[in-house]
Amino acid sequence: MIRKLSTKLPMLLLAWASLASSAPVLAQAYQCTLPKRIERPPPETPKGPVRRGPVAAYTLAASWSPEYCRLAHNKGSMQCSGANGRFGFVLHGLWPEARFGPSPQWCSTTPRPSPELIRRNLCMTPVPWLLEHEWAKHGSCITGKPETYFKVSAILWRSLRWPDADRLSRQKDLTAGDLRRAFVRANPAWQAQQVGILASRTGWLREVHLCYGRDFMPRNCPARIFGPADVAPLKIWRGL
Numbered sequence: 001m002i003r004k005l006s007t008k009l010p011m012l013l014l015a016w017a018s019l020a021s022s023a024p025v026l027a028q029a030y031q032c033t034l035p036k037r038i039e040r041p042p043p044e045t046p047k048g049p050v051r052r053g054p055v056a057a058y059t060l061a062a063s064w065s066p067e068y069c070r071l072a073h074n075k076g077s078m079q080c081s082g083a084n085g086r087f088g089f090v091l092h093g094l095w096p097e098a099r100f101g102p103s104p105q106w107c108s109t110t111p112r113p114s115p116e117l118i119r120r121n122l123c124m125t126p127v128p129w130l131l132e133h134e135w136a137k138h139g140s141c142i143t144g145k146p147e148t149y150f151k152v153s154a155i156l157w158r159s160l161r162w163p164d165a166d167r168l169s170r171q172k173d174l175t176a177g178d179l180r181r182a183f184v185r186a187n188p189a190w191q192a193q194q195v196g197i198l199a200s201r202t203g204w205l206r207e208v209h210l211c212y213g214r215d216f217m218p219r220n221c222p223a224r225i226f227g228p229a230d231v232a233p234l235k236i237w238r239g240l
Contacts, residue, residue, distance in 0.1 A: 104141035109140070163186050
């Protein structure tokens with residue numbers, strides 16, 4: 001477990017300052033407005049085995065919000081109701097990866113993110129309970145401070161530009177490779193083999209998984225993260 005990630009922040013900032021384009025801060029959170037009142041989520045309890053160990057790489061997972069909201073039971077949530085903005089790609093979380101075997105998880109459920117910290121990150125991840133969950137399950141295996149975890153996640157997130165998924169969704173015979181190539185055109189520092197895709201069994205886009213090395217620079221995705229081959233058909237739900 002890396003407990004001194006904060007010492008790597010200057011290096012991370014410099015690395016991504018050289019690669020980042022002028023991506024808007026909210027990425028694809030259109031007209032995001034914070035609710036006046038946010039209820040603090042209940043404390044997390046481990047929902048699986050505790051696994052501690054060295055971190056060899058990272059995955060930044062971005063959810064395609066229209067697909068999530070199409071299937072979500074809580075249509076009145078900040079992410080899905082439309083009352084606080086329309087969301088495209090949103091940050092699911094930053095996940096540690098092991099060199100071999102299962103990834104570290106549930107290293108600690110404390111300290112909890114403060115309500116103010118959760119609020120500051122809601123336009124990036126518009127689900128309060130998910131922010132608490134991602135810290136407890138993944139972030140606590142990366143660093144000992146929620147503030148550091150969300151700061152690093154935000155640095156990576158704000159360095160990215162997202163392709164126009166609405167336009168892609170209308171493309172005839174769309175494939176997973178088309179989405180990867182569109183992402184690379186928007187982010188020239190990346191290569192297609194570093195962009196993983198999670199799709200449903202029926203071929204609908206659910207998430208994009210970006211693969212980073214331990215130095216927080218792009219790396220090739222292993223097969224289990226890369227997902228469907230470039231030739232695989234892909235559908236994108238527009239949600240409109």
